[in-house]
Amino acid sequence: MGTDDAYAELGLAAGATDHEIKAAWRRLVSQWHPDRNASPQAVARMQRINLAFELLRQGVEAEARPQAQPQAEPAPASKSARTPPPEPPRPAWHIERKLKLTLEQAAVGGRMVLRGRHVERCEACEGLGYRHSPRPCEHCHGVGRIGQRNWFGWVTGFETCSHCEGDGLARLECEACNGHGELGRCRYEIAVDLPAGLRHGEELNLSAGGTHGDRLKLHVMLREHALFRLDPDGTLHCEMPVDGFLWMANRWIEVPTLGGMQQLRLDRRHLRYRLRGQGFPKTRGGPRAHYIVDVKPLFPAQFTREQEKLIERLAASQQHPPGSPMHEWRTRFEGWKGRQG
Ligand SMILES: [Zn+2]
Numbered sequence: 074m075g076t077d078d079a080y081a082e083l084g085l086a087a088g089a090t091d092h093e094i095k096a097a098w099r100r101l102v103s104q105w106h107p108d109r110n111a112s113p114q115a116v117a118r119m120q121r122i123n124l125a126f127e128l129l130r131q132g133v134e135a136e137a138r139p140q141a142q143p144q145a146e147p148a149p150a151s152k153s154a155r156t157p158p159p160e161p162p163r164p165a166w167h168i169e170r171k172l173k174l175t176l177e178q179a180a181v182g183g184r185m186v187l188r189g190r191h192v193e194r195c196e197a198c199e200g201l202g203y204r205h206s207p208r209p210c211e212h213c214h215g216v217g218r219i220g221q222r223n224w225f226g227w228v229t230g231f232e233t234c235s236h237c238e239g240d241g242l243a244r245l246e247c248e249a250c251n252g253h254g255e256l257g258r259c260r261y262e263i264a265v266d267l268p269a270g271l272r273h274g275e276e277l278n279l280s281a282g283g284t285h286g287d288r289l290k291l292h293v294m295l296r297e298h299a300l301f302r303l304d305p306d307g308t309l310h311c312e313m314p315v316d317g318f319l320w321m322a323n324r325w326i327e328v329p330t331l332g333g334m335q336q337l338r339l340d341r342r343h344l345r346y347r348l349r350g351q352g353f354p355k356t357r358g359g360p361r362a363h364y365i366v367d368v369k370p371l372f373p374a375q376f377t378r379e380q381e382k383l384i385e386r387l388a389a390s391q392q393h394p395p396g397s398p399m400h401e402w403r404t405r406f407e408g409w410k411g412r413q414g
């Protein structure tokens with residue numbers, strides 16, 4: 074491969090700058106790397122791209138030396154005549170992340186803005202930060218291990234060479250990423266439309282819109298709720314202590330729901346209350362299940378003297394007319410006692 078062929082391989086005009094060579098190579102690598110490109114010619118093309126790059130990089134280094142002297146010629150009058158090369162299209166982002174939702178958010182879904190940092194991995198070195206050279210590692214002479222010697226100089230064992238991590242090949246810092254393994258980090262801010270009724274552990278694959286073809290893979294996590302418990306079928310539960318006297322008095326109380334506070338009338342005949350269609354969606358985007366409130370009336374362990382008096386009056390006022398369950402029970406109980414002799 075000659076220098077002209079190398080320029081052509083990278084799609085550059087002869088005399089391109091070092092920066093342009095690097096940019097073109099990066100762009101072609103992201104297009105032709107066999108990890109991304111399944112076509113049968115990808116491997117051969119990738120080898121030609123690398124070869125062209127090495128050739129031109131050597132040329133640039135050789136030319137850089139004589140150009141080191143200051144140039145006496147005046148600078149060209151018009152710099153703007155040369156238009157900068159268009160920004161190469163960036164590869165599509167594949168963002169995979171957790172999505173933590175409260176039960177309230179998951180119940181209704183809707184638009185949500187996700188923010189974070191995207192790390193663009195260097196494809197040229199597959200994120201390693203180096204490339205292998207065909208030359209052997211100079212620290213272990215290609216063996217991959219280094220002998221450990223004791224005080225007398227005798228070899229007592231071997232350890233893996235830390236420079237080549239045991240593969241015996243010399244490493245070259247990756248040119249594309251300067252050895253970092255990544256091409257950059259950037260902040261992203263993406264609005265997504267979530268369906269109602271996402272469950273803990275679900276996976277959501279979304280297209281992020283825009284021209285780059287970005288894709289999002291979200292691992293849904295529902296936060297523990299301080300008040301509610303969710304059944305797999307979407308039934309929502311809340312166990313709620315209430316003042317026993319308020320319960321006896323059939324008072325209105327405030328109960329929490331997924332949509333906010335709501336008034337509920339206590340009924341001393343009942344401990345369980347069903348709020349229809351106020352639970353979690355039965356399925357993703359489906360109708361809402363029921364919400365069940367279980368109340369636990371609480372009475373004081375010790376009554377005050379005033380309360381004791383009131384209870385005495387309540388007990389004395391209690392009547393069980395014929396036909397009432399208590400009257401019926403007493404009739405059967407007294408009959409049985411009489412037969413005991
Ligand atoms: Zn790299």
Ligand SMILES: [Zn+2]
Pocket residue numbers: 210211212213214215216217218234235236237238239241242
């Ligand atoms: Zn080594």
